[in-house]
Amino acid sequence: MARLILDGVEKSFHGAPVVKDLNLTIEPGEFVALLGPSGCGKSTILRMLAGFESVSEGQIIHGDECLSSMTCHVPTEERNFGMVFQSYALWPHMTVKENVAYPLKVQKTPMAERRKRVKEALEIVQLEEYADRLPAQLSGGQRQRVALARSLVTEPDVVLFDEPLANLDRHLRATMEETFRAFHKRTGATMVYVTHDQSEAMSLADKIAVLKKGQLVQWGTPQELYATPKNTWLANFIGRGSVLSVAAVAPQEYVNGAKLYELICQYSPEKTASSVLVRPQDIEFVSSHDAALEVRVYSCIFRGERYDIELTLNDGQRLLAYSDIPMTLENQHFVRLGQAWSLESES
Structure with missing residues (x-):
């Protein structure tokens, strides 16, 4: 794993700035939350990390490789980043194991290796017994765990989460928070987690970047932000x-x-x-x-x-x-x- 650096990153749409001069250094294996109210730019930052959006200024560096700058842009499929969406984004006609295996199928991974990785991913999210079910036969929390397993199966360097618990009820959110903590502990992957829920960010993340109107307000541990807020x-x-x-x-x-x-x-x-x-x-x-x-x-x-x-x-x-x-x-x-x-x- 490698360090992930956002160096002076900015993003504008039609001349209107959405992210302004963002500087963050995310260490390997850290669980980082991007926290802020709606419209603060946190999802745009995640999309730039994933490669869905290019940067307007600055650069995104992963290890020794520049992923995005004014002169280069590594495509999403070449970044080895996993992504978990708010909407789950599961194929309704595919079983759980087929959904999880899909990224490996795209990568033309040999069948034996594909089966092994799918089995391991489903074990991590505790869904082995649901492998042959369709998404419609699962609860919201189970569908989110399928999306989690699918993001893990390619053994990504970084896993990106776009408000993954927003569609779940309060009790299920608490259960899924435990799942995310266990997932992080078992995999040791670097995670970047977008949320507008401060209690969610505080309970999950090692570090939190709090954003307001596209600018970084404060960057620190949950304990630092709680005890010593800037303003x-x-x-x-x-x-x-x-x-x-x-x-x-x-x-x-x-x-x-x-x-x-x-x-x-x-x-x-x-x-x-x-x-x-x-x-x-x-x-x-x-x-x-x-x-x-x-x-x-x-x-x-x-x-x-x-x-x-x-x-x-x-x-x-x-x-x-x-x-x-x-x-x-x-x-x-x-x-x-x-x-x-x-x-x-x-x-």
Whole structure:
């Protein structure tokens, strides 16, 4: 396996930029998610990696080979990349094993080798007993696993996923996430996974590239993006929490509880302010008002394992907290904030 590099990649359609100056280095065997809202360019990036689209600027390099640039473009069929589509894209008249074997048939792989690889691929996705069934006889999750096996059978260097769980219900999505994790562990293949679902990306990927309007906002591990988001937009997009206006503080810094309390108390709308992210698990309800903030309960929503409590500070700002017990609306409480992360201002 080899490193996959996107170097200054841009893509425009009819003069309108869709992807702008994208720089990413994906290490061999990494599971990478391209995450962002609809229209951010993530599927276009995947299509450029697959060879369905050429680049307008920059280059895509795999190992020592340039796959795409202004002067070269390696065809899709010569890239040895697997692709799993949102729509499954299975042949309805072919059995499971025939669908999986189809790429090998196109490559004119000898029959004995073809049978061996199909058997191994179906074993990995645990569909051996369904080999002779037609797609119409399978559930949505089983069809997605057939598409997964088909992408694996050619032993690709990179597997590309285009929102593969978007058509599945919530329970089946969770099951398929486990399948993808096991698939990655067993094959060790490099994977690039497009999704608009941040929880899906966080649970699956080693690294996440968060995109907005065709530009890379931040690139890092799920833990880094959750704990240290770059700006307010990303803080609201990744995970749950509250962005508070406080007295001025340097951006991209950890703020401990004592300092945070001071910054909130010193805040005035008339003065220069900063934004900080407070996650709900860092909020503690206390009985004493010492170094604590007075709040009122704005809403209380039961989530099964806990209650989501939305609080209102004295200056009107909202704060999301968790609680094991329900709370009465408009009741007064005191909370201490354990820590926060200061955000960059957005232009």
